[in-house]
Amino acid sequence: MSENFLLDQRSVAFAEDYVPAPEDVTTARRNAIASDAPAPSNGVTTALTFLARVLDATAVVEIGTGTGTTGLALFEGMNPKGVLTSIDSEVDWQLEAKQAFRDRKIPTQRFRLISGHPLDVLNNLRDAAYDLVLINADKLEYVEYVAQAERLLRSGGIAVINDALWQGLVADPSDESDESVIIREALTAVQESEMFTSVLIPLGEGLLAAIKN
Ligand SMILES: C[S@@+](CC[C@H](N)C(=O)[O-])C[C@H]1O[C@@H](n2cnc3c(N)ncnc32)[C@H](O)[C@@H]1O
Numbered sequence: 001m002s003e004n005f006l007l008d009q010r011s012v013a014f015a016e017d018y019v020p021a022p023e024d025v026t027t028a029r030r031n032a033i034a035s036d037a038p039a040p041s042n043g044v045t046t047a048l049t050f051l052a053r054v055l056d057a058t059a060v061v062e063i064g065t066g067t068g069t070t071g072l073a074l075f076e077g078m079n080p081k082g083v084l085t086s087i088d089s090e091v092d093w094q095l096e097a098k099q100a101f102r103d104r105k106i107p108t109q110r111f112r113l114i115s116g117h118p119l120d121v122l123n124n125l126r127d128a129a130y131d132l133v134l135i136n137a138d139k140l141e142y143v144e145y146v147a148q149a150e151r152l153l154r155s156g157g158i159a160v161i162n163d164a165l166w167q168g169l170v171a172d173p174s175d176e177s178d179e180s181v182i183i184r185e186a187l188t189a190v191q192e193s194e195m196f197t198s199v200l201i202p203l204g205e206g207l208l209a210a211i212k213n
Pocket of ligand 1: 069070087116
């Protein structure tokens with residue numbers, strides 16, 4: 001047990017909803033929930049908007065497009081000329097994301113939706129060319145995604161690992177599921193890397209943000 005003060009559930013819920021996401025992000029979340037697609041929490045989307053705004057991000061990589069909720073949240077904070085490169089193997093979900101970006105009137109030249117296996121696609125992206133990399137696809141590949149993020153980010157860029165506390169299981173030492181074990185390895189890789197300074201934020205299912213030194 002940590003010596004630090006632990007927040008109660010009411011405070012956690014208050015923090016989640018403290019900044020309401022814009023309507024298009026909220027609608028995308030609700031649509032995702034309605035169609036049983038993964039949906040990041042309100043707190044996660046607002047944190048992503050915040051980080052993209054801090055960076056005035058012009059080049060972002062998203063590993064795991066889903067139906068576009070996190071993409072919309074990133075666009076909300078990015079530079080108006082910024083480009084989102086987003087990868088997913090689920091074509092149908094990516095089409096929903098494309099529609100959501102069109103409904104939001106985001107010009108098509110501002111997003112590159114790539115259908116495929118993230119590890120194949122990431123290899124084709126340029127070193128040190130990106131302001132932010134969001135990791136949000138296959139948990140079993142999180143360690144490899146971290147290595148790719150380290151390569152892709154410019155100095156001062158930020159890697160974000162979503163679901164870093166996945167279902168509360170990562171913090172449970174008795175849970176030895178493959179997902180928990182690998183997420184722990186990814187968190188340790190970030191923590192032990194001299195390339196990163198990080199913070200683990202207990203929003204949604206956990207958001208690790210790591211700035212490349
Ligand atoms: C948690 S969801 C991403 C949610 C998304 N960021 C959003 O806001 O809707 C995880 C995504 O990773 C994708 N995914 C899972 N395993 C994958 C794999 N092995 N290769 C490519 N994509 C994968 C899924 O298709 C899914 O869209």
